[in-house]
Amino acid sequence: MNKRLNASRRALTGALIVALPVLANAQTAASSVPAASPATREVQALPSLAPLVESVKGAVVNVDVQAKASGGYGQGENPFFDRFFGGGEGRGQRREPIRQGSGSGFIVDGRGLVLTNNHVVEDAVSIRVRLDDGRSFDAEIVGRDPLTDVALIRLKGKVDNLPTVKLGDSDAVRVGDWVVAIGNPFGLASSVSSGILSARARDIHAGPYDDFLQTDAAINPGNSGGPLFNLKGEVVGINTAIVGGGTGIGFAVPSNLVKALMSQLEKDGSVTRAWLGIGIQDLTQDLAKAMQLPVNEGAIVSQVNDNSPAGKAGMRADDVIVAIDGQKVESGGQLTRRVALKKPGSTSTLDVFRDGKRQALKVQLGTRPDLEGRSVRQRRGDEETEQSSKARVGVSLSNVDPRIVERTGLRSSQGALVTDVLPGSPAEKAQLEAGMVVVEVDRKPVQNAEELAKIIRKAPAGSTLLLRVEVPGSGRYLRALHIP
Incomplete structure (x- = not known):
């Protein structure tokens, strides 16, 4: 027994003799590395979004609305609410004479102009806007566009020293870039969430001009109308919709589309779009092969309406539109959006393939009729x-x-x-x-x-x-x- 104990002691002593030089060398190596300076530690620290948020959150507002329920959409009728919000933002199961609702918005002009969503202020009888600094103002609708869910409102009364933000370039934002959303989710004012741009050009079947940015920044009922910022503090989108039951799937109207509508909304109160008068479908690789075309992208004309601008220009069914005014057309949706942003009465050149040969057609664009029955005919205090x-x-x-x-x-x-x-x-x-x-x-x-x-x-x-x-x-x- 004693022999075994002595042997164990000798083995432990030998191990310590071997380990001590190793420990000593490690201590010497550690002592030779200089301690990190304060500046180095600051660089190594995780970045903060606080400076960005502080610089822009003052321009983000809460929009409280009282609206007529009888003249608007009930639950299950408004595509933005039924498909994406499930009746959020104050719209309940029952129709009431007056409904209460809330959303978000942001100030884009020192005169008191605020951008928000159309579905936030649609059918409003009174609008109250609350700022982050505690001030509140009554507001009036300047213009609405139901087809893109964009609305412009104006603060009433004496407005001065208003914080503003500017619209950035949504085309410059890449998938994977960081974005920040600020709004009024569930009535919790000035809530901030962050994430990345998840995808571009999403068609969520909410309207004919869907071109949404998708983000995983948390967006909830009440965020509607609020801004989606890039890291420069520029607004690259208006937060508009979420997928019911989905997590991290939100959609925003691109800022470049909003820029294109702003002047019409302020001047006319609504948006008038150009129109070709055709039915279209996407050109696929299989269809391109069957039609013996040298291109795989474009818009196939499936129907030409009688007496339409396209019909008067000689367009035919099965023509394939590949460009408009020199801009490449990759899909039917892209063609629809590009035509819509042009001025009715103007002339555009369409490059088409007909019977395998490319040719140019000049078309005088018409005015798009109210196909959805959602025409906006009211501007500010004017009568309908x-x-x-x-x-x-x-x-x-x-x-x-x-x-x-x-x-x-x-x-x-x-x-x-x-x-x-x-x-x-x-x-x-x-x-x-x-x-x-x-x-x-x-x-x-x-x-x-x-x-x-x-x-x-x-x-x-x-x-x-x-x-x-x-x-x-x-x-x-x-x-x-x-x-x-």
């Missing part, structure tokens, strides 16, 4: 188009729907459709009837209902407007409309 024309001459108007053109055989998809005439009114005395389309005023073409309503509104009392109307299935006739 229908009400203004109805109040003065007793006629209600709407834009011409291409489906009506196809069904009734109208010669033109442009003009103002008469939807109602008051008995005993100047419109009735002029023999205007529901179903007629006003195509000219004083021998000048009328593009849409808004244009005709503006002419009626500005016409001097006692004057007479010479109208050319089209009666479906009959022909065109002149009418004299006296302005009281």
Whole structure:
């Protein structure tokens, strides 16, 4: 027993003798490395988003809304709420005379202009905007665009020393770049989340112009209308939608699209888009091979509407559009968005492949009709188009729907459709009837209902407007409309 104990002691002593030089060498090596300086430790520290947040959060606002429920969407009707929010932001299961809602926004102009989502302020009867510094203002709608879910509102009263942020270049943001979202999720003001840009050009089937940025920065009900920042403190998107039940999947309207709409929203209160009047589908590799085309990307014309701008230019079904005004067209959606941003009445050059040969077509673009039935006809304190024309001459108007053109055989998809005439009114005395389309005023073409309503509104009392109307299935006739 003692022999085994002594042997163990000798082995332990030998191990210590071997280990001591190793420990000593390690201590010597450690002591030879200089200690990190304060500057080095600061560089090695994790970066903070605090300076960025402090510089921009003052311009991010809460938007509290009271809105008419009866005239707008209930749950299950608004594509932005039903598909993505599941009834969030104050919209409940039951219709109420007045609903309460809240969202976010951001100040882009020292005059008090605030960008937000259309679905945040749609049908609003009162809007209250609260700033991060404690101030609050009543606000009014300047302009709305339901098809991109963008709205511009203005603060009322005395506004001074307002913090602002600017719109950046959303095309410059790369997948993987860091982004920061600030907003009012679940009523929790000035909440900040961060993440990366997950994808670009997402089509979530919310509208005809879907081109969303996707991010994994946390976005929740109440974030709608709030800004998505790059690390320069520039707004690259308006947070708009989330996938119900999804985690880390949010969508924002690109800032470059918002820039393209801003001037129209401020000036006109709505957005007027150009239109070709065609049905399209994406060109795929298989279709390109079957059609013996030298390209794999583009938009196939599946249908050309009668009397449409494209039809008048000689476009045919199965033409493949590969460029517009020198810009490459990669898909049908891209063509739709590019045409929409052009000015109605302007002329564009379309490069098309027909029977395997490339050629150029010049098309005078028309005005896109209200295909979805969501036309915005109200601007600031002005009366709606229908009400203004109805109040003065007793006629209600709407834009011409291409489906009506196809069904009734109208010669033109442009003009103002008469939807109602008051008995005993100047419109009735002029023999205007529901179903007629006003195509000219004083021998000048009328593009849409808004244009005709503006002419009626500005016409001097006692004057007479010479109208050319089209009666479906009959022909065109002149009418004299006296302005009281």
